[in-house]
Amino acid sequence: MRMTFRIVLLAIFAFTLWFIPPPLSIVPSTWHLFTIFISTIVAILFNIIPIIAAAIIALAVSILSGIIEPAKAYAGFSESFILLIVAAFLVSHAVHKSGLGKRLSLHIIRHFGHSTLGLGYSVVATDILIAPAFPSNTARSGVLYPIIYGLAHDCGSKVGDNTQHRAGSYLMMTSMAGLTISSGLWLTAMAVNPIGVGIAEKMGIHITFGSWLLYAIVPTLIAFALIPWMLYRIYPPELKKTPDAPLKASVALEHMGRISRNEWITAGVFVSMLTLWALSGVFPIDKAAVAFGGLGILMATGVFGIDDFRSQGEALSTLIWFAILFGLSTQLAEQGFMNTIAEHFTHYLSGLSWVTVYVLLIAVYVLIHYLFVSQSAHLLALFGIFLSVGVQAGVPGELMAIMLLFATNFNATITPQGSSCNAIYLSSGYISARDIYLYGGAVTLLTFCIFLLIGTPWILAVR
């Protein structure tokens, strides 16, 4: 009954919004699309219906009411970066199933497993170290995910038997949050970083691999120190101290014996995928095709069987909700909704000091990410506008550009759909969509403060 009540409230909210006259000279059909999108987010945020149900209802309403053409609504399903999530998720199942994930995670526990907090730090540290070679944070999440899944299992934390909060939820959330800063540390750690640098270049602002790293290093290291610890406080694992874990891991590793045939094959495929993904920054290699190729080899060699597919409905669910929300958000952007808001907002900025303009621009840029699905869409739609508004208001160009680029990365955990990386962690079942809104939101607030309060003076000092 409680649930029915909440569904009724949501329906009233959606209907009211639908029928009020659109502000800011937004056309009615765009306003209706916004109503559908924001109602979907509210439904997910307040746990009214699952994200997949919310997404498919939003899709059906948008198409059947004639607001979006079917082809545009479905466009997300054939996006390479979304299919990459699916393929990487399936490969991660093979990494787990072959025992390779367990072996890697046992090695991590042997070295850092005295406490769950220690594991949290080691996960983010691994991410930060491998990041410069990975031009896609989605691909990187595909690498980290099976290892973290193994870590959770080895800590006796599983989905379905009410032990997910023992360690798994914390580790998944920490790794997801860690990706936002590993991606911001290196120019080459995220697909849209170089695109943003390219846009800035056209406006006469030069950022190199080295200057990017210099600007990023101080705020990133502080965020690295604080994120695993903060999540440990506000989203605590039930399992805290594990003094015997390293010894147990050593025993378990001995017990696992030599690397099996399936582990060798999986390791070979995994390393080949990593190599090709790393090379995809230099050569035009489609990352999803690499993952599909890896999966194909794992299937042809029997490591990933046809029966393994049966239990992969979660990957389907992820594909569906992510592709739908991406399609809706893209339409919202294409119909100029985000631009209208951004332009309207910049009217209020005239006459303000550059510092105020700078802070407001970054804050709005982060908050507006609630409306975007994936980081690339956000950067492509708004980075250029925000940068030029800031520069016109007197903000130093390099500062404005690099901080917007950092924000493109650190705003990623503000919603479940904020980054394609989040999807793979959410699909694990260890964390809920609502958890991401709450604790991912808290992480975003923390990184926002760190980058603005410490990053800004640091950048001004060293530039």
Place this chain on the structure above:
Amino acid sequence: MRMTFRIVLLAIFAFTLWFIPPPLSIVPSTWHLFTIFISTIVAILFNIIPIIAAAIIALAVSILSGIIEPAKAYAGFSESFILLIVAAFLVSHAVHKSGLGKRLSLHIIRHFGHSTLGLGYSVVATDILIAPAFPSNTARSGVLYPIIYGLAHDCGSKVGDNTQHRAGSYLMMTSMAGLTISSGLWLTAMAVNPIGVGIAEKMGIHITFGSWLLYAIVPTLIAFALIPWMLYRIYPPELKKTPDAPLKASVALEHMGRISRNEWITAGVFVSMLTLWALSGVFPIDKAAVAFGGLGILMATGVFGIDDFRSQGEALSTLIWFAILFGLSTQLAEQGFMNTIAEHFTHYLSGLSWVTVYVLLIAVYVLIHYLFVSQSAHLLALFGIFLSVGVQAGVPGELMAIMLLFATNFNATITPQGSSCNAIYLSSGYISARDIYLYGGAVTLLTFCIFLLIGTPWILAVR
């Protein structure tokens, strides 16, 4: 080892084809794409690797070798009619889970359940009767599938415990084959029938709902009489006579009691979907959005839970292999491969009698379906060419047009990817891809003979 040997043979076949000089002035990249496509089909046909593995390897090779652009290779994933399969498959799970599928199938058994053959006939008869109101055979397969799934279960035939051949395999194959003739009986029973009629109209050939039915009725009824019986002989169910089944079904129905809440909701959703699908011939209603909307309601009301998604990996597998093969075949057609073959073939026709030309054209039109994924793609690519070649050679226009349209329908079971309908039956696990090549192929041969030998004189007599 046997399997390794077959994989090696396949690799030799593929490599040889790849490196021989392309015939008929086909450009090398198109020839390589053809090599990939035909090797995939051979791999599936000879059971070398599963269809999903074959498809993803084909995808990876096509993209990573630079033969197809990623966006084109992935285009199938956002095709509305392919997403319709996925959504219909998920809804059918709810129909089964709610008990509604069981109830409907028990009613059928109560009336026609004295033998498995009787059930086969009743399934195809139901299909034929509801077909004129369904402008999409894919949607119709989504309606029939959960009922047949229920029938199989009620006959004690399940996937996974080695009882699938008791009754389920036969019923699935029969229904799949039945769809090819129900779609050909009515102008409005299949999405591309009216498109073909429109193309013919532009060439001065007039076909109406009535004349279509008149031409189709005799060969279709003969095919209806023979298909369930032939499959009963060559693809026999282990369970044959079931004299007590109707009584048992009555008892089971009584035992089921009154219709439950979930059944009512599912029935409401199901009937609404049927209504909207039926109306989609008149109004521009996207059929996949209808199915997604139905699924959304089933999820919001808890009939289809979030946990139900976990076990729907088969739907993901179907989406992936179908979308990939569709993308590859579309590229093959766009690069002119099928046209080149068709044009080359028509060179040989000059000087032959119109009867010979007619038979050859129909035979080639059917056989070339091995290269096509989905019936729509085939019709759009080749119907116009074949029709004009036939008419120029003196074949009566109406005969040529209607027989090509019949062939577009009855060639559908020649391969697993020949129609989107097949995908849902294949995903059940009751039949294998190889079964479709063999027994679906046999059905195609049978209907080819019926339509050519009996249909032709009948059409000439009544036109």
